[in-house]
Amino acid sequence: MSYEAFHDALRDSRFALNHGTGRMPAAGFGTLFRDLDLTTQAVGHALQAGFRHFDCAERYRNEDKVGVAIAEAIASGKVRREELFITTKLWNTNHRPERVAPAFEASCRRLQTDYIDCYLIHTPFAFEPGDNQDPRNAQGEVLYDAGVTLIETWRALERLVDEGRARSIGLSDITLPALQELVAEARIKPAVVQVESHPYLPEWELLEFCRAHGIILLAFAPLGHGMTPNVLEDAVLSGIAQRVQKTPAQVALAWSVQRGAAFLTTSTSVGHIRENFDISTLPVRAMVEIREEITTRVRFNSVVETGVPGFIARKP
Structure with missing residues (x-):
């Protein structure tokens, strides 16, 4: 019997946030494109396909185009704002506390929304x-800002939660030691941590820490971003895909959700x-095969070391 022969609710999975009442859809659509002019159309296609979680950032320079697609979908009655989960991010140049609220408000205006479901610090580097x-x-050489600490920036995000503008807050591109340090000091704990993760970079230790603290691990580049070594050409994934009548990409994404x-x-x-x-x-x-038989380990994006993004989307 084919695994496609019955309805499967995995794609509709939602993970509970550790503060507030929201739930993040496990399947998210990223909005970093090489050609920004394709943003509105791509987001429209994603909404039509069933995606309800959209990941944005001021650094991507296309929040306005995402906002147009979402506003059109809401206006036409295809989706309600309450069904959507919109994430966006504070860029590295806005870490000083006095710059956080203006940056947040600018993102809200561009996205045409009164609130953000999850607001992330894009990287820990100011x-x-x-x-x-x-x-x-x-x-x-990058000009870093030694005049602000990560916890000071975090306090400014906590205030956005207090005001009800950000439903939840979190961090992106952070290492486990840095996350542990922040969690120890934070008044409002991070709800989400977004990092590169895929079968070649499973981040099991980070995932376990997140689970213990009710933090959602949100994986970017879950298919390896088309880089070498190619995750989707892995023999283990290909073998499983053949058996379950899915593509290697669908296997890798299902693995992500099933492991939490x-x-x-x-x-x-x-x-x-x-x-x-x-x-x-x-x-x-x-699931056991992927954990035990895939031994390749590689990180494709060096942003965790410098705060400078290591790749942008290159394939259609």
Whole structure:
């Protein structure tokens, strides 16, 4: 019997947030595109495919185009705002507490929403404040801001929760030691931690810490971002895909949700968008195979070391 022969609710999974009443859809759609002009159309396709979780950022420079797609869908009655989970991020140049609220309000205006479901600190690295998102010196080196600490920035995010504007808050591109330090000091604990994670970078230790503290681990590049070594060409994933009559991508995404991690995929292709949402529950045997038989370990994005994004979407 095919695993596609019955309805499977895995793609509709939602994870409870550790504060507030919200629930994050496990299947998320990322909005970082090489061609920003394709943003509105791609988000529209994702909404039509069934995605209700959208991951944005001021750094992506297309929040306004995401906002147009979402506003059109709401106005046409295809979806209600309450059904959506919108995440966006504070960029590195806005870490100083006095810059947080203005940056947040600007994101809300661009996204055409009165509140954000989850507001993340894009990276733990503070850059020199200003309008230039990538400040560098004459030698091309990043200009960091030594005048603010991560916990000071976090306190400003906590105030957004107090005011009801951000339903939840979290961090992106953070290491386990840095997260442990923040959790120990935070008044409002992070609800979400977004990091690179896939079968070649399972981040089991970080996932266990997040589970223990009720934090959702949100995986970006869950398919390896098309880089070498190619996750989707892995023999273990390919073998499982053949057995369950799914694609290697669908197997990798199902693995993510079943182990308790939400994921983000990005595409402008209608076919890929639909494929990435159409996931089904894997047999227990398959989950064990992926954990025990895939031994390749590689990180594709070096942002956790510098605060500078290591790749942008390159494939349609």
